[in-house]
Amino acid sequence: MRGTGRRPRSRGQRGEDGDMQPSEQLIEAPTTDGPTTATAPGGAARRLETAAERWDRIPAIATGEDYLASIRDRGTTLYLFGERLDEPADHPIIQPSINALKATYDLAIDEPELATAHSSLIDAPVNRFLHVVESPDDLIAKHQMQRRLGQLTGTCFQRCTGLDTISVLHSVTYDVDRDHGTGYHRRYLEFLKQAQRKNVLIAAGMTDPKGDRSKPPHQQADPDLFLHVSGRNEQGIFLRGAKAHMTGGWNQHWICVLPTMNLREQDRDYAVVALLPGDAEGLTYVYGRQASDTRAMEPGTIDKGNACFGGQEVLVHFDDVFVPWEHVLLDGETEVAQKLVSRFTAYHRASYVCKTGLGDVMTGAAAEIADQNGVAAAAHVRDKLVEMVHLNETIYSSSIASAARATKLDSGIWMNDEMLANVCKHNVTRFPYEIARLAQDLAGGIVVTMPSEADFRSEAVGPLLERMLAGRADVSTEDRMRILRLIENLTLGRNAVGYLTESLHGAGSPQGQRIQILRGAQLEEKRGLARALAGILPPEQGDAASVGAP
Structure with missing residues (x-):
C-alpha cells in the first residue's frame, strides 16, 4: 500500500479565507492503476509514472564503468553553447565531470574501509555517499573520504550535496511525521533502500533563481523564480520553476529538490521536497560555463592543467515535471523549511x-x-x-x-x-x-x-x-x-x-x-564570565550591596 499524502487539489482551489491552501486532511494514495498520462497544468502531456516504473529503468551499479554506461542514452534535454546535445556524455567539456563522479565508485572498490559502510537498512555494505550516519565516527570517516577524493581528483566530485540531503531528510521527515501524522519518513526509507541497492547518484536542487531578493516566493513577479507545486492529482504532483547552480545535476540518476530558505504561510506551494529521475519529462538542463572550459575541446593535455577531472554546475528548468506521491517527502509544511535549511x-x-x-x-x-x-x-x-x-x-x-x-x-x-x-x-x-x-x-x-x-x-x-x-x-x-x-x-x-x-x-x-x-x-554567557573575573557583581547583587552603604 502506498503511503499517505495530502489530498490532491487543483491549482485554483482556495480555502475559506480565500487563500491558496492544501487540505490538512490525509488520504491514502490510490492502490489501483490510474491513468497513464495526464494534461499538466501548463497544457503539456505528461506520463504518470509510478515509483516502481522509474526505478525499473535505472540499472544496479557496481563499478565506475557501470556508472559510465548508466548515464548514456537517457534522452535528456541539455543545452551547451546554444545547442542541444544528442549525447552529453560524449562531449569533451562534460566528460571530466563524469570522470570525477566515476572516481567515487572506484574509491569504494580501491579503499572500501574508507568509502563504504554497512547499512542497517539493507544489511549490506553500501557506498558511503548513500549511508545514513549512525555515529560521530561515521561523520569522521565521511570527512576523511571527502578529503581523499579531493586529493585524487583535484576538483568538485559532485556527491556531497546528495549525501547531505540524505542526511537531513532522515531527521526532518521523521519530525514532520511525528508532528503532523504524515507518511514522509516511510517513503524516505523506502527510497533510500532502493538507492542503496542500486548504488545510484543523487543530486540536490536547493538554490532557486530567487529573482527580487527583497520579496518572498509568493510575491515574485514571476512565480517560477522559485520551484513550486503547479498542480496535484490522485497520482502525484507537478513541479514548475528552476533550480540554479545544481552541482553535477545532469550527471546523476536522481534529483532531490528542497526549499532554499525560510518560508511564510503564503508560500505553501513552495514548501516541497520531491525526488525525480534525471531523465524525467519536462526537465531542461542548461550547462554552466567555466573559465577556460573550451580548452577541453583542444588537442593535447598540457594546457588543460587537469585533463581528467572537472566539476559541473547546471541550471535546471522544471516544466510541470510529474512526481508520484511515493516520492513526495514534503508538501505544504512551510514551518519545516527553516529547520531543513539549518540542518542541511x-x-x-x-x-x-x-x-x-x-x-x-x-x-x-x-x-x-x-x-x-x-x-x-x-x-x-x-x-x-x-x-x-x-x-x-x-x-x-x-x-x-x-x-x-x-x-x-x-x-x-x-x-x-x-x-x-x-x-x-x-x-x-x-x-x-x-x-x-x-x-x-x-x-x-x-x-x-x-x-x-x-x-x-x-x-x-x-x-x-x-x-x-x-x-x-x-x-x-x-x-x-x-x-x-x-x-x-x-x-x-x-x-x-x-x-x-x-x-x-x-x-x-x-x-x-x-x-x-x-x-x-x-555572548551573554561569555559576558558573565568576563564580569565575574573582573569582579563586577551581577546587577541584582550590586543593588543589594549598595543598600546601607555609608
Missing part, C-alpha cells in the same frame, strides 16, 4: 572539508614548481609552504571537530556540531584564496604568460621553448609546463570554480555563516 547547512558546511584535498594538491604543486625551479631549500619558500599547510589543516581540524562533537537527533541520525560546521565553512571562504595566492607567488608570472602546447609541439618554435622555458637541468620542460598549468587550472581555470568561487558561495555565502555563528555565540 550543518552537514554541508562541514562537507567543505573536501577543499582540503584540493589544498593538498595545491600545496604539492607549489612545492613541485619550487623544486623544479631549484629554490626548494630557500627559507622564504619553505615558510610559504608551511603557511599553506597550516591554513589547510585549520580547515580540516574544524570539520573533524564538528563531527566529533556531533549530536544525535530524534530520528536516530547524528548531525555535525552547528557552530563548528559554520566555522569550518567560514574558514573555507577565506583560506583557499590565500593558499592559491601563495601557489601563484611560488609559481611566478609564467603561470599566466606561458605559451600554448601547440607552440611547444610546433617545429618552428618548439625547440626554442624547450630551451627558454626550462628550469633545473634534470627536469624536463614539459613537466614544468604541466605543473604550471595545474596551478593555473586550480587558481584561474576550470577547477578554480570548485576551489575558489564554490568555496566562497557554496552552502551559503559568508554572511550566512556569520549569522549562524552569532546565533550560537552565547
